[in-house]
Amino acid sequence: MSSSRIAAHVRDIPRSGIRDFFEIVQSMKDVISLGIGEPDFVTPWHIREAAVYSLEKGKTGYTSNLGSPRLRRSISTYVAKHFSVEYNSHDEIIVTVGVSEAIDLALRALLNRGDEVLYHEPCYVSYAPTISLAGGVPIAVPTRAEDHFTLRAAALEKAVTPKARVLMLNFPTNPTGAVMPLDELERISAFAVKHDLVVLTDEIYSELNYDEVPHHSVAALPGMKDRTIFLHGFSKAFAMTGWRIGFACGPADIIEAMMKIHQYSILCAPIMGQEAAVEALEHGEPSVARMREEYRLRRNFIVSSLNDAGIPCHLPKGAFYVFPDIRGTGLTSKEFSFQLLEAKKVAVVPGTAFGPSGEGYVRCSYAAAMDQIKIACERISDFVRPLGKR
Amino acid sequence: MDSLIRILRNNSAIPRADIARQLCLSEAEVTAKIAKLEADGTILGYQAVINREQWDTESVTAVIEVRVTPEREGGFDRIANRIAGFEEVESVYLMSGGYDLLVIVDGRSLREVASFVADKLSTIEAVQSCATRFRLKTYKENGMRHALEEAPERLSVTP
Numbered sequence: 001m002s003s004s005r006i007a008a009h010v011r012d013i014p015r016s017g018i019r020d021f022f023e024i025v026q027s028m029k030d031v032i033s034l035g036i037g038e039p040d041f042v043t044p045w046h047i048r049e050a051a052v053y054s055l056e057k058g059k060t061g062y063t064s065n066l067g068s069p070r071l072r073r074s075i076s077t078y079v080a081k082h083f084s085v086e087y088n089s090h091d092e093i094i095v096t097v098g099v100s101e102a103i104d105l106a107l108r109a110l111l112n113r114g115d116e117v118l119y120h121e122p123c124y125v126s127y128a129p130t131i132s133l134a135g136g137v138p139i140a141v142p143t144r145a146e147d148h149f150t151l152r153a154a155a156l157e158k159a160v161t162p163k164a165r166v167l168m169l170n171f172p173t174n175p176t177g178a179v180m181p182l183d184e185l186e187r188i189s190a191f192a193v194k195h196d197l198v199v200l201t202d203e204i205y206s207e208l209n210y211d212e213v214p215h216h217s218v219a220a221l222p223g224m225k226d227r228t229i230f231l232h233g234f235s236k237a238f239a240m241t242g243w244r245i246g247f248a249c250g251p252a253d254i255i256e257a258m259m260k261i262h263q264y265s266i267l268c269a270p271i272m273g274q275e276a277a278v279e280a281l282e283h284g285e286p287s288v289a290r291m292r293e294e295y296r297l298r299r300n301f302i303v304s305s306l307n308d309a310g311i312p313c314h315l316p317k318g319a320f321y322v323f324p325d326i327r328g329t330g331l332t333s334k335e336f337s338f339q340l341l342e343a344k345k346v347a348v349v350p351g352t353a354f355g356p357s358g359e360g361y362v363r364c365s366y367a368a369a370m371d372q373i374k375i376a377c378e379r380i381s382d383f384v385r386p387l388g389k390r
Numbered sequence: 391m392d393s394l395i396r397i398l399r400n401n402s403a404i405p406r407a408d409i410a411r412q413l414c415l416s417e418a419e420v421t422a423k424i425a426k427l428e429a430d431g432t433i434l435g436y437q438a439v440i441n442r443e444q445w446d447t448e449s450v451t452a453v454i455e456v457r458v459t460p461e462r463e464g465g466f467d468r469i470a471n472r473i474a475g476f477e478e479v480e481s482v483y484l485m486s487g488g489y490d491l492l493v494i495v496d497g498r499s500l501r502e503v504a505s506f507v508a509d510k511l512s513t514i515e516a517v518q519s520c521a522t523r524f525r526l527k528t529y530k531e532n533g534m535r536h537a538l539e540e541a542p543e544r545l546s547v548t549p
Contacts, residue, residue: 022547035547042542125549174549297393297412304411347547374408 013129017353021337025347032376034364035347037174039239039320043276044287047238050279051272063271065263066255067095067247071274074281075247079232083206083217085225087249094255094262095269095277099204099233099246100126101262103168106200106229106248107134109257110166118159118197119168120151122175122323122354122361127168139164142357145325148314149178153187160195167197169218172205172318175354175363177299179209179317182216189221198254199228204246205319207237207288210296215318219249226251234273236320237288238280243273295320298366298373305377306364309384320367323351327360329387337362344379394423395432400533402436439534443527451480451496451525452503454511455489457518466490469516478506489521500524 025031042048066072072089080086087093096102103126107117113135119127121140128138141159143149151169169188171180180188192199201218209215219228233246248258262268299315299322306313306324313324326336333350340346349365351358366373397409406424410417427433442449456473460466466484470491474482481494493511497503503522512520528536 016549018547018549022545025546031546033546036544037548038544040544293393293396297397300414301408301411304414349547353549370408370412 009132013132016125018125018349021347021349021353024338025341028341028345031341031345031347032368032372032379033347034366034368034373034376035349036365036367037321038241038367039236039291040367040369041239041291043238043240043243044280044284046283046287047240047276047279051276054275055272059271059275061271063095063268063274065259065268066091066093067269068271068274068278071095071278071281074278075249078281079230079249083203083215083230084220085217085230085249087230088252091252092255093247093249094259095274096233096246096248096262097266097269098235098244099202099231100130101266102229102231102233102246102248102258103127103200103202104130104134105258105261106231106250106254107131107136107166108261109254110198111136112165114163115165116161116163117166117168118156118164120170120173121356122149122173122351122358123168124170124174124202125353127170128355131168136166137163140355140357142355143173143176143178145314145323145361148316149173149176149323150180150184151188153184153191156188156191160191164195164197166200167192168200168202170202170204172209172215172316174205174319175321175349175351175358176323177316177319177321179211179215182213185216185218186221189218189224192218192227193223197227199224200231201228202231204231204233204236206232208292208295208320209318210292210299211317229254234277234280237291238284239287239291240273240276240280243270243276245269245273245277295366298368298370301370302364302366302373302377305374306380309377309381311380311384320365322364322366323358323361324364325360326362326384329384331387333359333362340380340383344383346376346379346383348380391423391427394420395427398424398433439532441528441536443536449496449498450500450503451494452507453523453525454493454495454507455485455521455523456491456493456511457489457520458491458514458516459518460490461516469514472514473511476506476510478503478510 072093075093076087076089111134116137116139117131118139120143131138139159141155143151206215219225219230229248229250231248234240302322303313303315311324313322333352337348337350348362351361406420407417410420458469470482478495480496483492485492507520507522
């Protein structure tokens, strides 16, 4: 079979760094995985129960392309309450198949061929490929451990060119757990205004914020609503990854353009997930609070254990990942991850899976049971001890 | 303190060193906090939650709704404490609604519980009536499910 059957722009996308690793882990037995980017909690029962009830009532049809009106109203209320931005449920909100689809729709709706998109790195694995597939040019802006992986407006200024159209943000961040202090977020919004950029803000981890300072959305900053597409979903905070429900809120003209693509490629997000999402938004906050508290305890545990093992690891303020610095072992991220897996049967993800600037780090997810985290940390400690410190 | 109590309520057998890591405290600080909670009577004790389907299947548990005449001095407390004093009694609660005290009694057999109710409970002067019901099966107790659910499968590495 000739590879020329595949379109060049798809062929040129490199294979996901996580994929090879996944296949090796999957083939091994008794591995403790800290490599999982989804909650270990099952969706809270009241949400599952609401979905079962909606099936019993026979809610099995299509919904409006934009998503069910009831869900959009719930989203509008929830976003106003938690993020202090008001969106009209009629034409400023679209329900998508996860945030992943929303990112794809937004980029395809906004980009002309050759337009540049700025995003911070290390970042979620889909950003650069999704930008490329939409005809854009990905411009990675590295974040640094010494800044706790927050994004600096000064770093953006160095990377921006007249071709830049979009700035993508993801705070709290997968894989670093970084959150943005308000003052730096204000500098970044001023940067976006100065360069007339549309901001695509993926705030999927916003409820999982362990800082005393509440989460701030860039969409809520003065003058930003009209140039921001706010993306959120149910996968992380509500432990609903498999339901595949996300949403985008933004200016009506952009939501309309996103809807054009969505209606022809997807038609609508599955109704069962939308029904569950209504229940999640309207009654799910106590469940979210319970899970957040559990994540917070695990985060403290894993950070303290890794530091004691001699692997420097800052205390991230959000998401459910830690991003320890493994440079002291003398190994690359990939070597560290593969050798740890081989020797101790613990899976962590090489930092380079999240972009070249992740070199020297690995991502450990603490969305795993406490006893598993404890054993994994003991094994990591055993693994690094003979490697010594450089 | 809330986090510490939540951790202990969930699993009091967890090593103090692990609690310390979870709360960003030293082990000595955790030990001191727990000692304080024990000393001031916030923590009354520690127990294991037992699956009775697997151990001691012969014993029975009765849930007894008791109506009592409150006393002029002491109200319900004195009579409730009197009932609580029997070692067969596992729990006693003052309730709102159609009866006054909910008494949970453990016995080795139906006969033993029946004789406790007939000879000891209902003969207390203030007790007006007892409605005794027997527990048939436990599904969840102290927040713990008795039939263990199998954990759903997850992919081992995801982005």
